[in-house]
Amino acid sequence: MSELWILYCLSLGAYYFISIILVIVNFKKIQLSKFTGRKEKISFQRIYIIPLLNEKDRFQNLINQFSKILEKESKSKLVLVTTEREFINSRRENSTVNLIENYLSNSPLKNRILHLHYPKINNVVAKQLNYATDYFKDGLSNPYFIFYNADSVLSEDINTVLNSNLDGFIYQQSSLFTNNLNTLLNQGKFLTSTFAVYQSIWTIRVEITRLRLNNIPLKWFYKIIKLPVLTHCITHGLCIPKNELQRLKGFPDLREGGEDVALGYLACLEGKKIHFLPTLENSDSPKHLKSYLKQMKFWFIALFFCFRYNYKGFKNRVSFGRYQLLKSQAIFAIIRKLVSGPILIGYLIIGALVNKFLISLLFIILAQSLLFLIFAHYYQTLDLEFFRRIELKHKLIIGLLLPLTPIFRSIMAFTGMFTYFKLKDSDDFLKPRTD
Incomplete structure (x- = not known):
């Protein structure tokens, strides 16, 4: 049993060591991109698309931010997409719709800001996004659609980054989820704040690593292994040419969401x-723990999307090897989310059996805290105005609570799995858009 405990320690130690290295390397990549001279590429017209639902409190900040962007980009447009769903619990005069209409009536940018209203009650954001992109189906040659959320906070150099990177391919700008972190901490919502930090670390450690692996500039690397890396098209920070999105038939319209996966x-x-678009955005984290857990559940369910497609529908343009490799990565992601919590609990149980429970617990807390402190260090040194310092007492609290996050993630993964198998045969569950 002692040998098993030692093996556990070595395995977890290797995992945390690799995680720390990835956080450092990926942050360094973002830092380096800010000081490296970039040659501006071909200028594509940009259509910024932002879905809105009950965003009255965020509207002014949103307009202030994107007005600056439009002033620097003479050909760009901003599309604000509201939905009939907003009128379920609010009257029109108190709605985001009314706020937009009043603003556009007197705005000097009214010819460059378009308001679209999805005329039905939707349950997922994909309907609003597809409604907006379909509006440009027959117009404009091949602009870039760039998607953000109402709470997206962009870096000062976003125009420069877009000018020097967009070249006709799909780009993804990654996001942290700490814009309202200090507010949550000051309200005493420590577990919710910890999940915001956990998800932000995941972005740096996993999401950016996947994006960078997809773009290793070594031809021999792909000739040897030919391994596609499964990455997400997250709808805040996604930059995609119109023609590419049309070839993919728009965002998959799934009943439970997960259109990015x-x-x-x-x-x-x-x-x-x-x-990989080498700059970060920031955004709010859910205000309530229940909302975060529900979000984690449906992120997990979305991974089952790959099983809704049969190879026969792609065999004329997709190799069987690529199909299997991507499906295998989805399966691995599913398994990882399911077992991450039980692995930590198993480590503590084995530690208790060999009379080393406190050492095991301390090891996990110290490893998670070190990962967080390194993340926090680079978080604070990036020259981005929305990064705010986290007080020392809050760092200690988050460090103590971080080991709980994999356990909660596994619980919600099992909940999501049961939901999937219960509903997977219903007509509209995880059903891809075909029109």
């Missing part, structure tokens, strides 16, 4: 590389 899977299946 689904679109990324389809793009990778079609052999499209999703490139």
Whole structure:
């Protein structure tokens, strides 16, 4: 049993060591990109698309931010997409719709800001996004659709980064989820704050690593292993040419959401590389723990999307090897989410059996805290105005609570799995858009 405990320690130690290295390397990549001279590429017209639902409190900040962007980009447009769903619990005069209409009536940018209203009650954001992109189906040659959320906070150099990177391919800008972190901490919502940090670390450690692996500039690397990396097309920070999105038939319209996982899977299946846009955005984290847990559940369910497609529908343009490799990565992601919690609990149980429970617990807390402190260090040194310092007492609290996050993630993964198998045969569950 002692040998098993030692093996556990070595395995977890290696995992945390690799995680720390990935956080450092990926942050360094973002830092380096800010000081490296970039040659501006071909200028594509940009259509910024932002879905809105009950966003009255965020509207002014949103307009202030994108007004600055439009002033620097003479050809760009901003599309604000509201939905009939907003009128379920609010009257029109108190709605985001009314706020937009009042603003546009007197705005000097009214010719460059378009308001679209989805005329039905939707349950997922994909309907609003597809409604907006379909509006440009027959117009404009091949602009870039760039998607953000109402709470997206962009870096000062976003125009420069877009000018020097967008070249006709799909790009993904990654996001942290710490814009309202200090507010949550000051309200005493420590577990919710910890999940915000956990998800932000995951972005740096996993999401950016996947994007960078997809773009290793070594031809021999791909000739040897030919391994496509499954990446997501997250709808805040996604930059995709109109023609590419049309080839993919828009965002998969799934009953339970997860259009980012689904679109990324389809793009990778079609052999499209999703490139890393070397700057970060920031956004709010859910205000309530219940909302975060529900979000984690449906993120997990979305991974089952790949099983809704049969190889026969792609065999004329997709190799069987690519199809199996991507499906295998989805399966691995599913398994990892299911077992991460039990692995930590198993380690503590074995530690208790060999009278080393406190050492095991301390090891996990110290490893997670070190990962967080390194993340926090680079988080604070990036020259981005929305990064705020985290107080020392809050760092200690988050460090103590971080070991709980994999356990909660596994619980919600099992809940999501039961939901999937219960509903997977219903007509509209995880059903891809076909029109």
